[in-house]
Amino acid sequence: MNKIKAHINNIALSHTIFDLPFAFMGALMATNGNVDGWTIFLIALAVTSGRAAAMAIDNLADLKYDKLQPRLSYRAMVKGEISKAEAKIFIVICLLIMVVTVSFLPPICLKLLPIAALPFIIYPFTKRFTGWCHLFLGFALSMAPAGGWVAAGGEIFSPAMIFLCSSLMFWIAGFDAMYGAQDEKFDKSQKLHSLATEYGAKGAFKISKIFHVISVVCLILTGIILKLGGIYFFGILIAVITLIYQHKIVSPRDFHNVTQAYFMRNGIVSMAIFICTWLNYI
Numbered sequence: 302m303n304k305i306k307a308h309i310n311n312i313a314l315s316h317t318i319f320d321l322p323f324a325f326m327g328a329l330m331a332t333n334g335n336v337d338g339w340t341i342f343l344i345a346l347a348v349t350s351g352r353a354a355a356m357a358i359d360n361l362a363d364l365k366y367d368k369l370q371p372r373l374s375y376r377a378m379v380k381g382e383i384s385k386a387e388a389k390i391f392i393v394i395c396l397l398i399m400v401v402t403v404s405f406l407p408p409i410c411l412k413l414l415p416i417a418a419l420p421f422i423i424y425p426f427t428k429r430f431t432g433w434c435h436l437f438l439g440f441a442l443s444m445a446p447a448g449g450w451v452a453a454g455g456e457i458f459s460p461a462m463i464f465l466c467s468s469l470m471f472w473i474a475g476f477d478a479m480y481g482a483q484d485e486k487f488d489k490s491q492k493l494h495s496l497a498t499e500y501g502a503k504g505a506f507k508i509s510k511i512f513h514v515i516s517v518v519c520l521i522l523t524g525i526i527l528k529l530g531g532i533y534f535f536g537i538l539i540a541v542i543t544l545i546y547q548h549k550i551v552s553p554r555d556f557h558n559v560t561q562a563y564f565m566r567n568g569i570v571s572m573a574i575f576i577c578t579w580l581n582y583i
Contacts, residue, residue, distance in 0.1 A: 307382035308391055310375075312356040317349055318568035320442045322575035323469045324348045324449035327462065330527055331455025334582025340406070344449050347402040354395035355421035355441070361388050362425035366491055370484070406452045413451065417444040428488075432499030435478040436512075439470035461526040468519035469571075475512035476547065476567050478505045483556040502553035513544050520574065529581050536577025540570040 324344050328336040360367065360378050364385070367373045377383045383391075399418075403410050420441035427434040443466040450462045481488075482497040482505045489498050496505035517537065524533050547567065550558045 303382070304387075307377040308357075311360055311377040311383055311388070311391075312353040314349075314353070315565065316356075317352060318565070319473060319571055320352060320445035320469065321345060321348050322571040323443075323465070324445040326575050326578045327446035327449030327455070327465060328453035329578055329582055330461060330465065330523070331450040331453040331459075334579075336453045340453055343402055343405055344452050347399050347406070347452075348445050348448065350395045350398040350402065351418065351421070352442075352445075354392045354399065355424075357388050357392045357395070358422060359425040361385060361392075366493065369491070370487055372484070403452075407454060409457070410448070410452050417448055420444060428493050428495065430494060432494040432496050434494060435474040435481065435496060436470070438477055439472070439474035442473050443467070443470040445469070461523050464519045464523040464526065468516045468523065471512040471516040471519065472567075472570060475509040475516065476564075478509045478512070479547075479551065480559060480564055482506065482553065483559050506548075506553050510548060513548075517541055517544075529578070532577050533574075533581045534577075536574040539573035539577075543567070543569045543573070 325341065328341060328344055360376065364378055367376055367379050373379055378385075378388060400411075400414065403414050420437065421444075424434070424437050424441045427437045431437075446465045446469055447462060450459070450465070451457060455462060478496045481495045482502040484495070485497040485502055487493075488495050496508055500508065517540070520537050520540070521534070523529075524537070543566070547563070551563070
């Protein structure tokens with residue numbers, strides 16, 4: 302049980318709240334709310350296992366830096382609760398689960414899987430050479446709604462799907478840039494990159510606000526294209542209020558509110574929009 306808890310810690314399982322609701326939204330929107338329960342289950346298993354593998358890869362790649370960062374001393378690999386070998390075995394198991402799960406979905410999903418998985422493998426290394434790594438993280442997670450859309454039988458490259466994926470990409474990139482700004486000094490000392498190291502914490506916060514405005518616009522355009530009802534847009538309103546509050550309680554000069562609670566509170570955005578999307582089709 303301790304080992305299982307350590308792996309759950311290592312992959313931050315609770316953070317699935319950021320992308321899984323968007324994957325479900327993709328499936329609902331692609332089918333006009335007529336997606337079946339079996340498909341939803343397969344989407345959930347594929348997204349969760351794929352994200353678990355991605356997080357383990359990220360933590361494995363960053364382990365030498367995480368050991369030097371006091372803020373990350375709680376992580377299972379930093380504490381030695383999981384060895385590198387165990388992490389690699391876990392990654393292989395998760396990838397196998399993902400591939401097997403996707404094989405039960407329409408054949409196009411398995412063909413597109415390498416394209417969807419590649420960003421997760423590349424992302425951990427982007428912070429070595431670009432401050433825009435947050436945007437790349439958002440792009441990687443945006444594969445979730447795209448996967449949900451295609452898995453449910455939706456048309457590939459639909460304008461609505463592209464806007465939905467873009468909304469997730471810019472939302473994730475925005476709050477990840479804010480959260481990561483507190484590590485500006487540490488990242489510079491290790492020659493790592495972030496928007497804060499490139500433009501300072503103040504610049505990173507400004508760019509984050511722009512990202513979040515773009516995210517909201519993309520959500521609105523998604524609803525307009527699909528002719529969704531007022532309850533969907535009410536979900537967007539909740540998301541906007543949440544984002545405004547998140548930006549209000551932190552500043553480039555004061556990070557004391559940038560806690561795990563702050564980080565997880567962003568999940569209100571994805572849950573509110575998902576629930577209101579679901580209610581829209583009832």
